[in-house]
Amino acid sequence: MDFKYDVIVIGAGHAGCEAAVAAANLGSKTCLITMDMNKVGQMSCNPAVGGIAKGQIVREVDALGGYMGLITDETAIQFRILNRSKGPAMWSPRAQCDRNKFIWAWREVLENTKNLHIWQDTVKEILVENGEVTGLVTLLDVTFHTKTIVLTAGTFLNGLMHVGKTQITGGRMAEPSSYYLTESIARHGVQYARMKTGTPVRIDGRSVDYSLMDTQDGESDFHKFSFMNTSVRHLKQLQCWTCFTNEEVHNILRNGLPDSPLYNGQIQSIGPRYCPSIETKIVTFPDKTQHQLFLEPEGETTQEQYLNGFSSSLPLDIQLAALRKVPAFRNLVIYRPGYAIEYDFFDPTQLKHSLESKIIKNLFFAGQVNGTTGYEEAAGQGIIAGINAHINCHGGEPFTLERDEAYIGVLIDDLVTKGVDEPYRMFTSRAEYRILLRQDDADIRLTEKAWKLGLVKEDRYNLLKTKKEAIDRIVNFTKDYSIKAALINDALENLGTTPLKHGCKLVDLISRPQITIENIAEHIPAFKRELDTIAERKEEIIEAAEIQIKYQGYIERERMIANKLSRLETIKIKGKFDYENLQSLSTEARQKLIKIDPETIAQASRIPGVSPSDVNVLLVLSQKDSNVPRETIN
Template identity: 85%
Template structure:
């Protein structure tokens, strides 16, 4: 996904396969439940919701006669196939017996059986947004120990804890990413504000600013921050500034260049879009679904000359400019909402209130605010159980 990636590896495309469990395999699995640590009490914790074991599936969905399984090659040269959808804590002989009831698997050979893991974690509400513990200075927690599952989640926390541990040693402002700046910001804010009652996975649906957190503008959002921290080299920062300037030149040109109906209408009809009745700016044409920067430039010489000035990374720059033009209204609207909430992020309240003595707060809000001790009004507003009226009370007290 990196814009810096030049040596792309082309792996050979291999087929994956799908098949289904059936009533017979379910019967064998059900009979084996007394031997499952997930169901006989050996494992006490809650497993990951988004990749449940096969025995959890047959217990949770007893009405389902089958569950889909995916067979994924482990590599280009191996004979091994990964059986996705059949994770299990049952003994190996029960797993094999159940699988052999599926016609495609009657002759299967297992290299390694499915297995279950037991999660344990430290309550992440004991952490600051830097991932330093509130209890012990200079002790940072990152990864599954904070109640997450998945390696991207662990890596995201790891880099943030590492950055802030370094800052603690060498001086500087704590480094925290906001919810409108990165999915890492959403992940960490969710953990330290809401806590977890099951292994946490990062989903796009957990972010309220999905239009701002796009993969095409990750470099625009984060490279400058990395450069200021000393994590990105000068070369990477230079590539970013060149790209930003090129995108800006294209969007400014499109915003200011006027189109005349007589000159452009034949091209618009050729592109399958409505001809103009009166003049407009080029940007208004690019906003149309049938029109792209590339296909309209073929018919507007001045615009084509402008694009020809871009020698390197042209495809990447044109994609960035086109997204900004076509989705300008949506991006702008979401930015206004994010900026409103950012003002609440600037109101620091940590250590300012004795919540137990503020009788105008609801009992639940007092308990939650005492437990989390939020850094800002905005973080307080995201704590489950703290209502908008509780936030208004805090705002009034801040005003005083």
């Protein structure tokens, strides 16, 4: 076997799988190294994909030619769109998946991807010469030579699990930690620290009294994750369930706090603020008498259930005693307790926007090793790292996404510009241009970029062109078609909206909240005939067109703001200033600018501690460069 590669990916989680397939599909000879080939794409916590802002990332990964969306659609056992009561910028797809089928769907993709090999082993050392990656060594003492490495080791770097006072080494329950690798990277000057995350108890569904719980049903309409023209549902669709904790539960948990690793000093590392353990909830919100719990199936046929909302590292007996005070769980039987896990991560401000290390050339980092949490955030980083690892091997400009182009762009810019002081989780509120970054138009934003890279093939690009043409036809029809009041007023009254006093364009009617394209088309034969010409993906196209019509003003205003601010992205400052000796900058700004060394004025403006006055100083100094137009600075 030839152990020479263009790209080697370490770790086969969600970041690693996307990175490896992206690099291989672009033409790089790629090797994916994993401890266990039977755990590729493993969902270490909840077997669910998507959610608020996370669902948008999955659709972006899919639009770029990634696989998470396709595999989620193939293995989903419940699908929903969250935040339907809000505007389309907030709509977020989410699916509960069959954990084991998800793994095997990923393995099928990996094993049948051209240019991609898989090696089952553990990496113990990165080889570096003259500040550049040359290869790696595994625990089997196999030496691999490579041009680039993508590190996606998840929670396995010196992983340590906690259940009460019991400590178990491992990256996941029953899976070993990765040792030596952190140290082999750190010796080259890459800084690292420790983070903590947790997972809930797993429940035997046969011991639950479902009559004491409320049901949470999925949806069965046309929505799915992938923009490819695939079928909507493959597996049996299942219910999820909800219930609440109570004061009896909380009293047992409070009494157990002295044995909690989070509160007795056993765990010192940084934990997630936005996905807290149940013990953190009762401490942070002492006045709340109940917290909602979600019981979610782990698969189509298994009895194993995931208790969302009850992440804990308390001793087993306390977890079990507390849960049995929930009426539906009074006879509870579990498969394993919840636990916390500590692991190493690397400061992401040491990365370029391509996710390449600033310190070790051709070494890329993606996923939880960058201080993020979540499968979706990992996959988004993975596909970008895989693309850029390929580019570093074969030439070309780095592939990056701006904040107004993708949630993935927001995620990576936040990481490399601001760093992390807790596990980073994506929210819609982190994106200042979220009406431009909707889940419905990720393909329109990104698929052409992927096609130009060669990651998306002609058939998929043609699907995009067909969709865009159909949307444009609908929108243009509504702008051109005039409605007479006398012919439409009866229909408008039946639809609960004000009759017309005089004629108007169809687009003006569809802008009303009570009117949809489909309910008004029933009363306008010419419009209905136009819609009937759409042969495939009709519902998806109509929804996209309607969003464009109803929110056109908001979209145009946000695009104008984004274009105005993007001018600052064109002012390159990397390497131009000796920040340490710029006394006109604040002390904090000098320190942060030295650490981050931003590429542009825009990136500098997003660094915490760099004030608007500091940005103005940089703008004035940049004006001396004749390549910077004066109107950009004004």
